[in-house]
């Protein structure tokens with residue numbers, strides 16, 4: 247077996263890993279480099295020739311989740327290579343792509359993307375898929391700031407590799423993480439653990455659980471009548487947090503645009519059937535233009551409105567704000583703080599300018615990634631016999647700093663080498 251980390255060993259996002267045997271080959275994720283600020287960064291792999299070369303002899307591509315730093319290069323993949331993603335993730339991507347089709351100048355490419363996505367195959371949690379002649383992949387659900395995210399158990403050549411994808415231990419659906427590892431993955435042993443390490447360098451020891459965020463959201467909604475929320479439109483947990491909080495305000499409408507409403511409807515029809523938390527059915531209104539009746543209601547009772555930083559929202563907010571009492575109006579910022587910190591590499595001036603329009607500002611966020619404690623617990627639980635390969639982490643972060651004991655620490659591998667007959671290649 248050969249494991250190749252094409253990208254992600256020393257950067258967050260842009261992940262691409264490959265596992266192959268003599269007979270078969272699979273790629274895990276084909277991510278684009280994360281944007282810096284509001285600028286798309288150059289990505290030397292974002293071209294058909296590079297991806298076609300990478301896909302040479304490839305039997306399948308498996309995507310852990312729909313974030314662009316894991317999936318965005320999918321449109322360069324030759325038609326002959328099957329691509330797999332979770333069923334709900336595929337539907338979220340379809341809504342996203344259809345939303346982007348309307349961007350002037352990009353119609354042709356976007357329509358091609360929509361057509362390509364249609365050919366994606368889907369997998370089910372805990373159901374193995376045979377790839378090529380001798381690779382078996384089993385997806386297991388993980389909690390992340392994207393809905394329908396998975397880790398993969400990859401079995402081939404009598405070896406077992408666990409690729410975690412992006413995950414966290416403090417979401418609504420995180421409770422299953424360690425039991426899943428203990429029940430389905432640990433008993434037969436794991437040789438190599440490929441593990442994300444986004445939070446290694448972040449000083450967030452006391453991480454807030456998504457459930458505690460909900461309690462804080464209710465407090466804010468009691469304090470402010472008019473609540474604008476800036477959060478990811480595809481983060482199902484976070485949307486559920488604010489929807490549940492707004493529900494406690496009883497008669498306040500939960501307002502968004504039709505694109506966001508389409509996503510909420512999708513979550514309601516899928517995840518909402520399994521947990522009422524994801525049934526977005528309490529006074530939810532998707533609107534595109536001025537709706538007299540709804541506006542009167544919003545002005546009278548107050549509201550929660552999901553916003554984004556686009557020009558449409560800027561105009562929407564500009565028309566609303568003069569009618570609202572500034573003391574009763576707040577923007578709840580519920581995303582990574584780096585986007586609004588001028589010194590941060592992720593700083594986005596457009597986001598900062600949007601945020602500054604509001605009379606009051608509150609930060610209410612918790613990461614989509616595992617804390618150092620959770621990372622250590624996962625490493626100890628999986629206890630891989632050959633190697634821990636860290637990915638999706640900052641260059642100078644160090645897995646060896648985790649509390650995992652000397653033996654596991656000695657297995658942390660970030661360079662090319664052959665261990666126990668497994669060839670590890672780090673590009």
Ligand SMILES: [Zn+2]
Nearest residue numbers: 259313315412
């Ligand atoms: Zn990621």
Ligand SMILES: [Zn+2]
Nearest residue numbers: 311313392412
């Ligand atoms: Zn992600």
